[in-house]
Amino acid sequence: MRVGLLGCGNLGRIIVENSKKFGVEIVSLYDKEFSKAVELSKICGKPCKSFEDFIKGEFDFVIEAASAEAVREYGKKILDGRKNLVILSTAALIDEDLLKKLRRKAKEVGKKIYIPSGAIVGLDGLSVLKFFESKIKLITRKNPKALGRNLGLIFKGFVKDAVKKFPRNLNVAATLSLATGKDVEVEVFAENLERNIHEILAKWEFGEIYVRVENVPSKNVKSSHLAALSVLSLLRNLEEEVVVW
Numbered sequence: 001m002r003v004g005l006l007g008c009g010n011l012g013r014i015i016v017e018n019s020k021k022f023g024v025e026i027v028s029l030y031d032k033e034f035s036k037a038v039e040l041s042k043i044c045g046k047p048c049k050s051f052e053d054f055i056k057g058e059f060d061f062v063i064e065a066a067s068a069e070a071v072r073e074y075g076k077k078i079l080d081g082r083k084n085l086v087i088l089s090t091a092a093l094i095d096e097d098l099l100k101k102l103r104r105k106a107k108e109v110g111k112k113i114y115i116p117s118g119a120i121v122g123l124d125g126l127s128v129l130k131f132f133e134s135k136i137k138l139i140t141r142k143n144p145k146a147l148g149r150n151l152g153l154i155f156k157g158f159v160k161d162a163v164k165k166f167p168r169n170l171n172v173a174a175t176l177s178l179a180t181g182k183d184v185e186v187e188v189f190a191e192n193l194e195r196n197i198h199e200i201l202a203k204w205e206f207g208e209i210y211v212r213v214e215n216v217p218s219k220n221v222k223s224s225h226l227a228a229l230s231v232l233s234l235l236r237n238l239e240e241e242v243v244v245w
């Protein structure tokens with residue numbers, strides 16, 4: 001599987017470093033800071049100076065590990081370039097208009113947009129709840145170094161406001177909302193923790209679901225190491241004859 005990487009920061013580096021293990025070949029690299037693409041090209045991939053050069057490359061998938069702005073800026077162009085798109089910066093997709101446009105474009109060109117589980121788990125079961133009445137809550141705990149705030153409860157509200165306030169910390173809330181089709185309730189706590197903790201609580205007529213993940217952060221303390229690897233696992237799954245979902 002040949003892949004282009006958009007965003008050569010922390011998660012980008014973890015993706016590149018682990019790509020072989022998952023049978024994924026990163027062939028092309030693009031970052032608005034060219035030096036970052038050059039740095040990662042020491043491991044694999046060709047660094048591209050411009051997005052136009054990047055998108056001309058011969059690969060079938062683009063992994064977006066950049067920012068919500070990058071999804072807004074390049075999402076349609078990637079699909080127009082006849083590549084499937086894997087999006088980590090899912091906060092961008094809370095904008096219904098953008099989501100609609102990308103969905104329409106993907107359909108028009110016969111390509112797919114994939115959303116990895118990122119820094120959370122359990123989306124397989126939770127996505128069943130999309131078709132049922134249910135209440136979903138996310139509680140996120142991170143170090144104040146990641147959240148840039150004082151200790152304690154720093155946010156209580158719903159997904160749209162949550163990703164507006166913390167676009168680089170709460171993609172998980174957006175992902176959860178996309179998976180379940182629900183207005184996810186969100187609480188964010190800044191605590192003196194070494195790990196990023198996400199708890200998901202869901203209630204529906206056939207039971208209750210509780211998921212808790214304790215993630216080791218990457219060099220960017222906001223972003224969990226697991227999020228990068230979830231992308232590789234998703235791509236690997238697309239190649240398997242037996243798909244465990």
Ligand SMILES: NC(=O)C1=CN([C@@H]2O[C@H](COP(=O)(O)OP(=O)(O)OC[C@H]3O[C@@H](n4cnc5c(N)ncnc54)[C@H](O)[C@@H]3O)[C@@H](O)[C@H]2O)C=CC1
Nearest residue numbers: 007009010011032065066067070089118119168171223227
């Ligand atoms: N879905 C999920 O569960 C998670 C998603 N994320 C998101 O993944 C993304 C990557 O995270 P990190 O690697 O930790 O961030 P980072 O800041 O370390 O790296 C992002 C890289 O993308 C580049 N970039 C940003 N905007 C760009 C643009 N418009 N065009 C070209 N390059 C651009 C930056 O120069 C930087 O090198 C972030 O948006 C983050 O919020 C992070 C953790 C979990």
Ligand SMILES: O=C([O-])CC(=O)C(=O)O
Nearest residue numbers: 119169170171172223224
């Ligand atoms: O990596 C994490 O733990 C969560 C995160 O930053 C995000 O969802 O944006």
